């Protein structure tokens with residue numbers, strides 16, 4: 440994959456000379472203060488998760504210089520965000536909003552159009568505006584991380600849980616509008632948001648849901664964080680995974696704390712995985728499973744130890760099944776094949792009944808064995824899962840980044856019916872193409888009652904041009920082959936967004952034409968995150984930007 444770029448004038452916005460850019464940046468410094476506008480003119484440094492750069496995609500899959508900003512700005516208020524947007528319209532400079540930029544594997548802080556000005560909302564707009572203990576909800580700015588929200592709830596000793604993704608350093612707001620997921624019963628983050636405040640590409644301010652109805656004497660509406668759709672078209676959806684507005688405030692529901700019990704079930708045979716899916720489906724549809732469980736291949740158990748792949752296999756190319764088997768035999772989990780990670784919630788008696796029903800359902804699968812955290816050593820990742828599944832943010836899931844040197848990763852995540860034949864069809868495509876490109880297959884399935892997110896983690900050495908090329912080619916071929924069978928991705932890295940958006944082309948691209956109509960109406964100058972999620976404003980469309 441490669442992005443069109445201006446070879447002679449790097450790191451300036453498209454159609455803008457260095458002189459024009461400097462002049463425009465001078466104006467922006469007047470508005471925001473010199474300290475809050477940083478020009479991207481130093482060598483690029485990849486950093487790590489907690490100290491990530493906001494200059495480029497630290498997990499580059501294209502050459503490092505291809506997905507870069509020209510500058511980063513740090514607004515301190517909603518008014519300043521509005522001023523930045525008006526400035527962008529005046530100069531025709533694309534801006535790219537991020538909350539905290541920790542959606543690693545999807546582009547991080549990088550803009551889709553090189554030379555865009557990144558608006559880092561999170562650095563200064565990081566207030567928890569409200570925690571309503573009675574309503575079990577909060578209202579946050581973009582810079583509130585899962586860690587920060589968790590710590591504030593602990594500080595106030597409130598009996599509430601947050602819901603965190605696998606890694607807790609990201610933005611509560613940013614993850615929800617990118618439709619990320621977590622693992623408590625409140626794990627669907629977008630479904631559990633309630634109310635937004637948005638700066639539109641014109642600079643105008645919008646409140647959605649009940650927030651559109653002013654509260655008494657200028658207060659916020661008292662049900663802004665209580666009822667999602669309010670009256671008329673439900674507009675929140677178009678501000679998720681899109682480039683139609685900058686979300687500056689968002690409400691989230693919080694879960695009342697409860698007892699919980701995490702567990703895992705191991706299965707010895709690779710080939711039983713479609714049957715395991717058949718057992719999960721009715722359990723999930725009946726809502727007997729307490730959360731969205733994960734089904735992981737045992738190779739993930741090796742990776743999550745944080746040890747390098749070379750500890751388990753000295754050869755080159757993908758780790759062979761035999762080497763996985765031998766290494767797994769030396770771990771607490773043993774020589775197994777698939778591992779189901781679940782958590783149940785409620786009072787102790789109800790949890791023990793639930794566990795019995797679940798154990799009984801899985802007993803159909805040869806050799807199935809349930810284990811609780813107390814049955815496993817202290818360094819086993821079940822203890823980490825138990826934290827995540829009870830709303831405690833952690834970083835442990837970064838450990839598989841030790842798998843290869845200079846590791847970066849990409850997710851391939853198609854939505855697949857929770858059904859044996861579909862699971863097998865996707866698995867066969869994915870396994871065959873991983874073998875073709877010589878990369879390790881690291882699958883985790885998040886299984887719900889009707890669909891599952893079949894998530895493949897491609898971990899590659901970002902210092903190797905060849906490994907990057909193979910990883911990108913693998914992504915493209917998996918997207919194309921699975922789409923031909925009717926499976927589509929729920930989210931993807933910015934470099935593959937055109938391609939994924941292009942697979943949703945029913946009715947002569949009716950959906951994209953609809954999105955473009957909205958985009959052109961809201962953003963006639965095409966300044967807000969052009970190309971994000973494959974949506975290009977008129978100014979950029981059909982001019983060679985799509986890849």
Ligand code: ADP
Pocket residue numbers: 536537538539540541542543546547548560581608609610611612613614616617684685686687968971
């Ligand atoms: P994280 O939540 O992991 O820190 P980001 O802040 O990078 O991740 O958010 C993920 C993506 O969602 C960004 O790349 C950006 O495209 C979009 N995004 C994030 N925050 C906002 C926002 N407040 N308004 C509009 N789009 C946003």
